[in-house]
Amino acid sequence: GPTPRPDVHPLPPGTYLLYAQSGRIEHIPLEGYDMKKDEAKTLLHLPEKVVIGVAYDCVDKMVYWTEITSPSISKASIHGGEPTPVIRSAIITDPPNGILYWADWNRDSPKIETSYMDGSNRRVLVKDDLDYPTVSLMTVLFPEGTHKLECMSPGRGDRRQILEGIQYPFGMATLGKNIYYTDWRRDAVVAVDRYAGTESDEFQPQKRTKLYGLAAAYSQCPQGQNYCDVN
Template structure:
């Protein structure tokens, strides 16, 4: 399933039907949705709204819509759910911060507020204890830090333009990103090695970006489309064409096997070796005990 944020609505798109049927969620007062993510444990969709200046959530059918964060939000561009530690991370290109809160909006904390120009996409590896984000500012880059904001490392800072999209392949330990200025989709190993171009043709303006199984999905503002590419063969396919106001995108499996509903990818990650989970739990606890940067 794809979860799509358009400017004024949210949609579920089935990947199990040949025509990729889409359903509009019955959520009121969406003014300018941008980023979207999903919690596979409780089944909530989280999204940012740039006009309302808030972070909101609802269930998959649009019910139980709630405001999660409503204060000191300027331009929330990226959002990511830590489904293990039950935290919510976001980037704000107005305040130039990366912040975290509990999934219900309590215990908010600024993690990073220095040397951020235009922070955009953010993704998490809760098992390993890392967050990754893109910055499309004057010196575009992709960075990594521990989940508490410490141990910050620049992963990529060359041959980038507007790195709008970011996705992690947990199984193969790779990082994918889409760049709306260089018009490329690239990939590298999670240690920063092996960088290469996957797609570099007919990508006029990538924005939303997500990975599920063997495919990378993205939205394109100029083509008004959702497309996907096979991560190994580089074979491409249109999912939806000629749909305006496309913003963020999240691909997920939904099943009644991990909490109330589950993403098989995240469920598999969450059942990794106990040593990794213990390390992740320690990192998660330190989010609320360490000093902000």
């Protein structure tokens, strides 16, 4: 088969995908980049909430999520414990730098915003040429209609296409060579090999309803890497 690229590392054991569906945060264990579908289980029940965005802080092993019934960001330990309220749509974390990013699907002016993890230093990062933004650790943008992924460095602000032909993504996570996204056309978690640019797998939960945010929960924090670099 194809040889792995030098910048693709095997994942440490105990890495998961987390996704939100119908008032729950579910997890799928990963073996390498493969989803162990038979072992998918619920991590957190929030039965009266509509959980939308999910993010993971690998330093403190905390899950962050947004929910729309009382617009807010909350967090809880992945090892169990009471959820605690923290700040609103798609969110991601950058634990080494203590930064949160989130996408605001305000129809008149969609934008991507950022703040420190305590909510201070809030500012707008991107607001031009966005239709339905979603964010991932490398900041992935989804201009509706074009069905392509773009990549942007928060510091430099340059945007570049990395993938074309994706279906109807909502949440998105990157992990080594793979991009995972929740798809609203199939109600599934889809895995895409971003070097080959092809879909490699999909997981369709038993419950057929929309899947929202998606995050990768690493067993160990990944070393600093620039996801925008393909070469």
